[in-house]
Amino acid sequence: MPAHPEFVAAFEAALRGGPLPAGVLAQDAAEAARRFAVYRNNGAVSLSEALGSRFPVIRQLVGASFFAALARAYLETSRPRSPVLAEWGASFAAFLEHFPPLAAYPYLGDVARIEYARGRAFHAADAPPVDPRALAGADPDRVRLGLHPSVHLLDCAYPAVSIWMRNQPGAQPAPLESGPQTALILRDPAFQVPVRALGPGDAALLHALMAGATLTRAADMAQQRQAGHEPQPLLVSLMQSGAITEARE
Amino acid sequence: MPTACLPDLPGVGFKPDHFAAIRADAAGIGFFEVHAENYMGAGGLPHAQLAALRADHPLSIHGVGLSIGGPGRLDADHLARLRRLCARYQPESFSEHLAWSSHGAEFLNDLLPLPYTEETLRLVCDHVDQVQEALGLRMALENPATYLCFSQSTIPETAFLAEVSARTGCGLLLDVNNVFVSCTNHRTDARAWLADFPLDRVTEIHLGGHETEHLPSGPLLIDSHGRAVADPVWALFAEVIAKAGPRPTLVEWDNDLPAWPVLAAEAARAGQVLAAGRGAGLARAS
Numbered sequence: 001m002p003a004h005p006e007f008v009a010a011f012e013a014a015l016r017g018g019p020l021p022a023g024v025l026a027q028d029a030a031e032a033a034r035r036f037a038v039y040r041n042n043g044a045v046s047l048s049e050a051l052g053s054r055f056p057v058i059r060q061l062v063g064a065s066f067f068a069a070l071a072r073a074y075l076e077t078s079r080p081r082s083p084v085l086a087e088w089g090a091s092f093a094a095f096l097e098h099f100p101p102l103a104a105y106p107y108l109g110d111v112a113r114i115e116y117a118r119g120r121a122f123h124a125a126d127a128p129p130v131d132p133r134a135l136a137g138a139d140p141d142r143v144r145l146g147l148h149p150s151v152h153l154l155d156c157a158y159p160a161v162s163i164w165m166r167n168q169p170g171a172q173p174a175p176l177e178s179g180p181q182t183a184l185i186l187r188d189p190a191f192q193v194p195v196r197a198l199g200p201g202d203a204a205l206l207h208a209l210m211a212g213a214t215l216t217r218a219a220d221m222a223q224q225r226q227a228g229h230e231p232q233p234l235l236v237s238l239m240q241s242g243a244i245t246e247a248r249e
Numbered sequence: 250m251p252t253a254c255l256p257d258l259p260g261v262g263f264k265p266d267h268f269a270a271i272r273a274d275a276a277g278i279g280f281f282e283v284h285a286e287n288y289m290g291a292g293g294l295p296h297a298q299l300a301a302l303r304a305d306h307p308l309s310i311h312g313v314g315l316s317i318g319g320p321g322r323l324d325a326d327h328l329a330r331l332r333r334l335c336a337r338y339q340p341e342s343f344s345e346h347l348a349w350s351s352h353g354a355e356f357l358n359d360l361l362p363l364p365y366t367e368e369t370l371r372l373v374c375d376h377v378d379q380v381q382e383a384l385g386l387r388m389a390l391e392n393p394a395t396y397l398c399f400s401q402s403t404i405p406e407t408a409f410l411a412e413v414s415a416r417t418g419c420g421l422l423l424d425v426n427n428v429f430v431s432c433t434n435h436r437t438d439a440r441a442w443l444a445d446f447p448l449d450r451v452t453e454i455h456l457g458g459h460e461t462e463h464l465p466s467g468p469l470l471i472d473s474h475g476r477a478v479a480d481p482v483w484a485l486f487a488e489v490i491a492k493a494g495p496r497p498t499l500v501e502w503d504n505d506l507p508a509w510p511v512l513a514a515e516a517a518r519a520g521q522v523l524a525a526g527r528g529a530g531l532a533r534a535s
Contacts, residue, residue: 003401004369005320011361012352023364023399027466034464035434038396038471043359050358080356083314083327084289123290149291191294 015040047075050085055092055115057167058108073099086123089116110160117152117185118193124150129189129242138247140215146246147238150187153198153206156180161197189242201229206238255280255307255341255453255497259519261512262311262501268298270509277517280307280341282499286314288338289330299338309342309453309499310335314356317376317390318363319349328383335384342453342497344389344422345380347373347410360393364401365409373409377417389452390414391422394430394459394472406431407445420452423496425486426478430459430470439485448493449531456486456519457501475504477515487522494530495523 010021014036026032048071052059059067074095080088093112096102127148135143154160159177166174182203187193198206204225208218215231222229238244258279263271271278281302288295288310302308315327335343348360363369373390380388390413392406404412414421423446432439458476462469478486478500490496500515 002320002368003366004363004372007364007399007401008320008349008352012357015357021399023401025398025400027464031464031466032397034462035396035469038469039359039361043357046358080358081354082324083286083350083356083358084330085286085356085358086290123293123295126292126296150293187293191297 011039015043044072044075047071047080051089051092054086054089054119055112057115057164058092058096058112060167061105061108061111061163062102070096070099086119089119092116107158107160107163110154110156110158111163113154113156114160114164114183114185114195117154117183118195121150121152121185121187121193122191124148124187127245129239130244130247132239135239135244135247138215139249140219142249143215143247144212144249145209145215145244146248147210148186148243148245150185150193151210151243152183152185153203153210154183154185155203156183159197161195164195186241186243198234199226201226202234205229205231205234255309257495257497257523259516259523260307260309260497260499261516262499262503263299263302264503264506265294265298266506267509267512268302271302274509274513275306277520278306278513279520280309280497280499282309282311282501285310285312285331285334285343288334303338308338308340309344309497310338310340312343312345313360314350315345315376315380316349316351317345317380318347318361318369318373319351320372323376323379324351328380331380332383335386342389342420343380343384343386344391344420344453346391346393347413348393362393362395362397362399364399365404365406366401367403370404370409370412373413374416377413377419381417381419387418387420389420389422391424391455392427392431392446394424394427394470396434396469396471398435405445407442407447411447411450414447414450421447421450422453422455423448423451423489424455424457425489426455426457426459426482426501427472429479429482429485430472433468433470436467440488443485443489448489449533451493451496454486454489454496454498455501456482456498456515457503473504474501476502477511478518483518483522486519487525490522490526491529492531493526494528495526498523 014020020036024032048068051071078091093109096112097109157180159181161181161183162177182198184196184198201222205218205222208221219231256279260280261278263281263283346360350357428439428442432442456478457474460471460473498519502512
């Protein structure tokens with residue numbers, strides 16, 4: 001009879017707070033508990049720190065000690081499913097939105113989505129920028145743009161970009177926006193991952209481009225959303241960030 | 250099976266915060282080691298830095314998530330990630346731990362202990378075979394820092410590791426701090442542990458710092474990698490090198506990171522011990 005699966009199952013149950021596994025050698029029960037506590041602590045603390053490093057603004061907003069409790073609660077239902085911790089935390093935003101003690105802070109979910117997207121952008125695949133001449137010579141009625149794998153566009157119900165910015169190191173206090181914001185997240189050529197809020201026209205333009213619309217069609221959609229919208233500034237900014245990787249007709 | 254080799258010099262665990270300082274001055278550093286799981290994203294800064302380091306230095310890839318001491322089969326997805334990483338960077342060494350870190354599909358992010366029995370010996374050997382076959386290289390297995398012993402164990406840790414190495418051909422990564430931590434915690438003699446350990450199978454050495462707690466029965470040392478290497482660990486390391494000859498030796502410092510010169514000075518101290526051991530030593534088992 002293999003004994004190891006049962007041993008590991010009992011050890012893991014004890015990590016969650018169950019009785020210590022059979023066979024632990026120690027001077028007495030109190031010492032066994034102290035020794036086992038090293039393992040309980042190592043796993044919980046290291047995962048809480050890993051979560052905090054993925055969601056530093058959430059940690060700052062709720063405070064370090066509340067965040068540690070939050071991480072323990074999240075771990076009960078959502079331990080990492082792989083040793084690649086950079087992939088962990090996809091469900092953290094939804095968890096925050098449904099965590100009863102945080103019901104008065106409904107914007108935290110959007111802030112967490114921005115932080116998760118920044119992590120994805122940081123690790124996204126590399127892709128060289130398009131040759132600017134290819135874009136300059138393209139027919140706007142036919143050309144469709146490929147965007148860098150790090151580009152994320154998030155429609156937030158709350159002014160989460162402003163909240164995120166106010167909680168960056170060295171940020172100046174600024175009056176908070178109200179209402180929804182669309183967040184643009186991308187990794188620039190210096191590997192920085194800035195976050196910016198897009199106005200309604202820019203957001204419509206980029207949504208359309210990411211959905212595969214031609215430049216003309218995307219500009220039309222931006223016009224419908226925001227009369228008089230000019231697509232040029234956002235396109236130039238995306239070019240400068242290396243975010244346009246393809247222009248195909 | 251191709252056997253690349255790290256140089257018998259001091260190495261340092263690479264931290265992105267040190268990248269610029271390392272590019273300015275890596276004098277005396279014989280190799281860098283990275284945790285495999287930190288380089289499993291598709292692209293971006295981690296790979297840009299690792300590619301630059303790898304171009305100029307020997308590289309050790311050290312896994313912390315394969316759960317070699319766990320029951321059942323190894324995680325095929327994770328093994329595939331490791332294969333891609335090793336194929337991309339062609340490290341001189343790949344190593345993992347005698348420990349388990351996953352339960353079912355869940356990753357626990359710690360190196361957890363196992364009883365040493367005929368059953369777990371077969372299991373660990375099967376897993377090491379599987380890793381070496383999948384990666385196409387000879388891996389090294391590291392002795393753990395432990396806080397508990399189990400009545401189920403029937404094989405001493407040293408004999409267990411020696412037998413895994415003999416059966417699978419894997420190298421052994423000797424973590425001298427882990428020896429000191431475990432032996433102190435279990436009220437046994439680190440020198441006796443080292444006397445029983447097959448030093449001729451050692452392909453790499455780790456040195457790191459630990460924290461001290463106190464139990465009624467004596468100290469409980471915690472393997473924290475958050476401070477300088479302790480003096481008793483330096484003394485054991487010097488004895489190992491005098492006996493075995495110089496080996497690639499990594500200084501690990503993962504938490505409460507110091508400035509680069511502090512870490513480089515720890516590596517230089519290891520380098521002095523290695524230099525003093527040149528000419529001494531054992532033939533290496535292949």
